[in-house]
Amino acid sequence: xxxxxxxxxxxxxxxxxxxxxxxxxxxxxxxxxxxxxxxxxxxxxxxxxxxxxxxxxxxxxxxxxxxxxxxxxxxxxxxxxxxxxxxxxxxxxxxxxxxxxxxxxxxxxxxxxxxxxxxxxxxxxxxxxxxxxxxxxxxxxxxxxxxxxxxx
Amino acid sequence: xxxxxxxxxxxxxxxxxxxxxxxxxxxxxxxxxxxxxxxxxxxxxxxxxxxxxxxxxxxxxxxxxxxxxxxxxxxxxxxxxxxxxxxxxxxxxxxxxxxxxxxxxxxxxxxxxxxxxxxxxxxxxxxxxxxxxxxxxxxxxxxxxxxxxxxxxxxxxxxxxxxxxxxxxxxxxxxxxxxxxxxxxxxxxxxxxxxxxxxxxxxxxxxxxxxxxxxxxxxxxxxxxxxxxxxxxxxxxxxxxxxxxxxxxxxxxxxxxxxxxxxxxxxxxxxxxxxxxxxxxxxxxxxxxxxxxxxxxxxxxxxxxxxxxxxxxxxxxxxxxxxxxxxxxxxxxxxxxxxxxxxxxxxxxxxxxxxxxxxxxxxxxxxxxxxxxxxxxxxxxxxxxxxxxxxxxxxxxxxxxxxxxxxxxxxxxxxxxxxxxxxxxxxxxxxxxxxxxxxxxxxxxxxxxxxxxxxxxxxxxxxxxxxxxxxxxxxxxxxxxxxxxxxxxxxxxxxxxxxxxxxxxxxxxxxxxxxxxxxxxxxxxxxxxxxxxxxxxxxxxxxxxxxxxxxxxxxxxxxxxxxxxxxxxxxxxxxxxxxxxxxxxxxxxxxxxxxxxxxxxxxxxxxxxxxxxxxxxxxxxxxxxxxxxxxxxxxxxxxxxxxxxxxxxxxxxxxxxxxxxxxxxxxxxxxxxxxxxxxxxxxxxxxxxxxxxxxxxxxxxxxxxxxxxxxxxxxx
Numbered sequence: 001x002x003x004x005x006x007x008x009x010x011x012x013x014x015x016x017x018x019x020x021x022x023x024x025x026x027x028x029x030x031x032x033x034x035x036x037x038x039x040x041x042x043x044x045x046x047x048x049x050x051x052x053x054x055x056x057x058x059x060x061x062x063x064x065x066x067x068x069x070x071x072x073x074x075x076x077x078x079x080x081x082x083x084x085x086x087x088x089x090x091x092x093x094x095x096x097x098x099x100x101x102x103x104x105x106x107x108x109x110x111x112x113x114x115x116x117x118x119x120x121x122x123x124x125x126x127x128x129x130x131x132x133x134x135x136x137x138x139x140x141x142x143x144x145x146x147x148x149x150x151x152x
Numbered sequence: 153x154x155x156x157x158x159x160x161x162x163x164x165x166x167x168x169x170x171x172x173x174x175x176x177x178x179x180x181x182x183x184x185x186x187x188x189x190x191x192x193x194x195x196x197x198x199x200x201x202x203x204x205x206x207x208x209x210x211x212x213x214x215x216x217x218x219x220x221x222x223x224x225x226x227x228x229x230x231x232x233x234x235x236x237x238x239x240x241x242x243x244x245x246x247x248x249x250x251x252x253x254x255x256x257x258x259x260x261x262x263x264x265x266x267x268x269x270x271x272x273x274x275x276x277x278x279x280x281x282x283x284x285x286x287x288x289x290x291x292x293x294x295x296x297x298x299x300x301x302x303x304x305x306x307x308x309x310x311x312x313x314x315x316x317x318x319x320x321x322x323x324x325x326x327x328x329x330x331x332x333x334x335x336x337x338x339x340x341x342x343x344x345x346x347x348x349x350x351x352x353x354x355x356x357x358x359x360x361x362x363x364x365x366x367x368x369x370x371x372x373x374x375x376x377x378x379x380x381x382x383x384x385x386x387x388x389x390x391x392x393x394x395x396x397x398x399x400x401x402x403x404x405x406x407x408x409x410x411x412x413x414x415x416x417x418x419x420x421x422x423x424x425x426x427x428x429x430x431x432x433x434x435x436x437x438x439x440x441x442x443x444x445x446x447x448x449x450x451x452x453x454x455x456x457x458x459x460x461x462x463x464x465x466x467x468x469x470x471x472x473x474x475x476x477x478x479x480x481x482x483x484x485x486x487x488x489x490x491x492x493x494x495x496x497x498x499x500x501x502x503x504x505x506x507x508x509x510x511x512x513x514x515x516x517x518x519x520x521x522x523x524x525x526x527x528x529x530x531x532x533x534x535x536x537x538x539x540x541x542x543x544x545x546x547x548x549x550x551x552x553x554x555x556x557x558x559x560x561x562x563x564x565x566x567x568x569x570x571x572x573x574x575x576x577x578x579x580x581x582x583x584x585x586x587x588x589x590x591x592x593x594x595x596x597x598x599x600x601x602x603x604x605x606x607x608x609x610x611x612x613x614x615x616x617x618x619x620x621x622x623x624x625x626x627x628x629x630x631x632x633x634x635x636x637x638x639x640x641x642x643x644x645x646x647x648x649x650x651x652x653x654x655x656x657x658x659x660x661x662x663x664x665x666x667x668x669x670x671x672x673x674x675x676x677x678x679x680x681x682x683x684x685x686x687x688x689x690x691x692x693x694x695x696x697x698x699x700x701x702x703x704x705x706x707x708x709x710x711x712x713x714x715x716x717x718x719x720x721x722x723x724x725x726x727x728x729x730x731x732x733x734x735x736x737x738x739x740x741x742x743x744x745x746x747x748x749x750x751x752x753x754x755x756x757x758x759x760x761x762x763x764x765x766x767x768x769x770x771x772x773x774x775x776x777x778x779x780x781x782x783x784x785x786x787x788x789x790x791x792x793x794x795x796x797x798x799x800x801x802x803x804x805x806x807x808x809x810x811x812x813x814x815x816x817x818x819x820x821x822x823x824x825x826x827x828x829x830x831x832x833x834x835x836x837x838x839x840x841x842x843x844x845x846x847x848x849x850x851x852x853x854x855x856x857x858x859x860x861x862x863x864x865x866x867x868x
Contacts, residue, residue, distance in 0.1 A: 019421045027376065027420045032368035033361025035542070037493050038575040042803035045493055073361030088359035092351055092769060095221030095777055097358030097365075098493045098542030104359060123812035130803065132493040132543045133221045134780025136814045138773070 002062050006031075007075025017063035022046045024062055025072060033073035033101050037130070044129030047102035048072050054109040056128075073101035080150065081108045087146040095133035103129050107143050116147050202280040203232055205288075209308060209320030211236070212244045213277075216254035216262070217269040218514055219247075219354065220541035220548070221777070222832040223770035224269045226353045230766055231273055234345045235281030235338060238308040238319070245353060250516045250536045261619075262517035265549055265660065267733040267830025270766050274828055275337075282335040284326075288319050291326035340826060346766050347823070354540075366512030366539040367497045371568035374499065375404055377560050378423040379571060381412035381581050384436040384796040385657060389413055391433045397426040404567075406430070409526075409559040416560065416569060424574070439655060440796040444587070447654045447793075448484065451589035454652030455610035460626030462636050466644030471604035475595025479683045483592070483672035485858040486790035488585035488661055489806055494542020495578040498557035501568040506533030507558055508568075512541040514548040522555035527562045545781065546660035549618070550583045579806055580798040583659025584791050586612040590672035595644075600684035602695060605642045607676075609635065609669060610650040612658045626651060630660065634669030634837060639702040639731050640677070640695035656793070662781050663833035666732045667840065671858055674728040674841035679854060688727050688845065689715055701761050702731060705822060706738040709759035712820050713740035723754070726845030728838040733830025736761040741842035742815075743850060750868040751850070753783070753815040753843060761822045763829040768821060771831050775819045778835015783809045786840040788861040813867070 002013045006029070013028050020039075025031040025048075034057055037045030041056035048057045049071035084107045087093075094100045103126070110117055110125040117125065122140055131139065204212040213232050217224040225245045233240040248254050255261055258268040285305050292310035293300040295317075303310050309318045340347070357363040382388060392413045394406040402422040407414045413430055417423035472478060499510040500523065507529040513519045516536045524531040541548055557571040573581070588611035595604030615628040622629065628651060635647050661667070681691035689710045696703040706729045710716070715725060722745045729738040742755040756779050765771045788807050792799045800806040844855045847865065855863040 015419070016421065019419075023419065023421045026368075030370060032364070032370075035365075035493070036367065036495065036572070038803050040575070040802050040804070043493065085356075085359045089351065089355050092355050092773070094352070094355055094358035095223075095773060096219075096493070096541060096543050097221065097354065097363050100358050101361040104361075126811040128810075130493060130808050130810065131780075132491060132545075132808060134777035134783075134809070135773070136780065136809075136811050137776050137817055139811070140814075 002065070004065055004070060005068065006070045007072060013062065015062055017061060019062045021048065021057035021060045021062060021065060021070070025057065031072055031074050035098055035101055037099070043099070044102045044106060045099050047105045047129065049076070049105060049109060052109065052112065054106050073105060076105060076108060080111050080146075083146040083149045084108050084111065084142070087142040087149065091138050091142045091145060093135050093138040093142050095135055099129060099131045103131065103139055107139070107146070110143065111146055111150065115150055117143060202277060203236070203284050205284065205319050205323040207320050207323060209318050210244060211238055211242060211308070211319065212246050214248045215245050216248040217273070218264040218516070218538050218541055218544070220264070220514065220544035222269070222774060223352060223767060224264065226350065227270050227767045227770060228273050228277055229353060230345055230350065231277035232281040234343055235278045236285050237305045240345055240350055241353065242308060243353070247538050250520045262515070263549065264514045264544070265546065267832040267834065269832070270828050271734065271830055278337050279335060282337055283332060286332040286335050287326040287329050288322045290329050290332070291322045292317055294329075295325065340764065347764065347768060349769055350767060352770065363540045365494050365542045366499070366510060367494055367542065367572060369499050369510040369539060369570075371499060371501060371510075374568040374570055375416055375418055375564070376420040376423045377414045377416045377557070377569050377571040378420070378427040379409070379412045379414040379556060379560070379573070379577070380427050380430055380432060381577060382434050382436065383580070384434070384439045385581060386439045387411070387434050387436040389432055390435050393431040396429040400426045400429065405563055407560050407563040409556060411556075414556075414560045414571070416564060420572060436796060442655050442796045443793050444486065447487075447587050447656070448589070450654040451587060451610045451652055454650050455589050455591055455608055457650050459608060459610070459648040459650035462627065462632045462647040462649055463638070464646045468604050468606045468644045468646040471644035472593060472595040472606065475604055476598040477596040477683055479594045479596070479676075479679055481592050481676055481679060481856060483590040483675060483856045485588045485668055485671060486862070487587050487656070487792070488785055488789060489579055489582045489791050489800070490545045490547035490659070490661060491579065491806060491808060492543030492545060492547050495573045495575055496547075496553035497570065497572040498554045499568055499570040500527070500554075500557035500561035502527045502529060502558065502561045503566045506535065507561075508535050508537065509554055509558065510537045510539060511554050511557075512539050512548055513551060513554065514541065514544045514546070515551055518549070518551045519554045522551045523558040526555040527558040545662040546664070547582065549660050552581075575803070576801045579801050582791075583614070583657050585661035586614070586658035587654065588668045590668070592672060592676045594676065594680045596680060596684045600686055602640070602642055602680055602684070602691070604644040605640075605646075607635065607647040607673065608650065609648070609672070610652045611668065612653050612656070613651045614658050614660050614664075616651065617657060623651070631665045633664060634666035634730065634732065635673065637731050638673065639699045639729070640692070641698050642695060662778070663732065663836035666730070666833065666837040667782075667785055670728065670730050670837040671840045671844070674730065674838065675844050675856060678726070678841070678845040678848065687716070692729055701736045701824060702729065705729070705736045705759040705761050708820055708822060709738035709740050709757055712759060712818065713742065713755070713757040715740060724846050724850035726842045726847070726849055728841040728845060730838060732834055732837060734763060735829030735831060735834045737834055737838065739838040739842045741839070741846045743843060743846045745850060746868045748868070750866040751847065752868040753813070755816040755818065756839065756842070758817070758819045758835070759822060760819060760834065761824050761829075762831055762834070763823065763825040763827050765821055765823045766828050771821060772819050774831045775835040776817050778833065779817050779839055780809055782836045782839025783813075785836065785858060786843050786860055787867050788859050790859050790862070
């Protein structure tokens, strides 16, 4: 049995220690907002925050999570996350939407550490997150939009 | 006002819903399970409804098309809302089940594809909204004993002077009225929502991880399956040693379904690890010797056949003989995977009650058929619950994974089983976009005008596999698109197609043959322009005298992109132009060479005439996203086979464009006409030829293969 801190709640999980956090969330805890895309940290659909750092949950085993604070799309909150999600709404970023939990978490982490990112900063922070529908232009616009709203 | 004569549209009926409220739907002709339900129960069949108005004012669109990002939920809701006089954000969307009444008239089956959802629904759903509005107004007029013409329907309510009733209050009375014989549809000039900016109804859920995709569905007592499929597509299991897998804690069963062996376990991770512990002996079948060189040779050899004529006029052979200048070229495209971000998956339950399927699918009707075939349950007892689709692009027109889930679930009756493919499974078991071979000949007269165009296209047919019988006289309509609708007026023209199978199953890939034909034809037109010593825009415009809409988008794209202006060293532009799905477009690609010699795609400038743009911001989104799909099919991605095995596996060796590679995408919308064109696939096919033509302008290298990386080009 492992004990995890997910979205501020302490949760007990009965799973093999090598089980990736992604499947602990989706399969053991029924939290399906975090998505499976590749299983090799290549697409970013499974992005969560671990101690505030955007992390690919598909390659992060349960055994590595003791004492860490995990934040998923279900629990992400605060001024920056709200600004990001409001910008996503305002610009209508999603198409199919499958990658967007990961995009929102990656963007929130970017704006938390860098409140006024340049296009080059966005390239660096967001290029690990694939969007097969091609919403990149709107993701970029929404990040700038969120940055502006946080400035105000 | 446009008056729709309902006597010619007897299928559009109104009826009362059990428990009150108004339902407008296509209730005739009824077939299948719902027909039986109707026969045994005189009450109206709610499942056939397009619109449901409940006494509590909830207005629901039963959406018969599947949402995969292309915005059908909001775009179709807009059609209803406009005529019903309610704000679209008050409309709830519910996904329709399988029923013949939901057949797509443009495609002949209950399919979401072919950029047809809005075109098919354009009249149908506005009539459904207008019918409901007409009855609600009539109910109010009856109650108030005032003329119908003096009542106003607005914002979900009917009013007359100071009298006011909401649709919910009127719905039950309205449902008791006879169906209106005449309904009036609004004139486009009176639209208050269609053609205006609206937010997508599904954005907030998708930005918060709350949208439920097929992979997210759960059912009580659900278990998981992971399926090891034959490394060669089409191969079969000979024998399996499952002793190690079965000994692993949490494993429930191991099931041989023919094309592979599935492990069923309490949890996904257990199922996947146990699957890796299987030892399977395969009959690889005839596909085991296939590779790309063989496919290419088969296509080139196949192209020697006469094939079937797509379009022909004048005397192309004579015109070529007498032409002042002749140009020949061969173009080739490689296999492509769809790579939807949500891998194939399906939740299936086989029980005494029947077979239930929860899945992301573009083809619920096909899902029902394959689930019935593989579970042994009669189709009438197979229920399909379509979910949000995490990327379709044509992959989810195929229903193989749904059949597999049904076959696996059959082994554990009463237990819901969720099958999830790994990314590697998904990459290696796709229905790939077919490889193709194109041979072209052109003739130019002494003045530099194009007088002869001879085109032959050889590729495998998706349609012959999926919808046998649709191909007539060697013409598969999903291979001729992008050719049969060529906009250029050329005095002597012959276009032919050869259906040449090459031993690998193929599938529809966003924009289907438009992308294949456009790459060859628009590249070749550029070659002809240069051979004629003409500017590529002027050369095309000269062939578009009878095509004012096409001419307009071409001129506009050129103008917006600054075509013809002197560019800085190391920069170049290419152009391409076509009509597809009833939508006209032209595209200019701006590219540059980086210091390391790589090519960077700087900007894509589209001019698009979509007819009526029902939801303009999402028309833009479809072009923006289509551009990225176009880049996938242009730059580096391809599927290769060695000994029949797909060599690519995941996103490191099947690369999709990322944020840092994004060009700027400018889209100019030029709506015209009185009906919408298709939009979901339009952004895709011109990307490759526009970029290839720009590469020629930049380097002098004419690239006739996709992906362009096959011509030793590097991309930044």
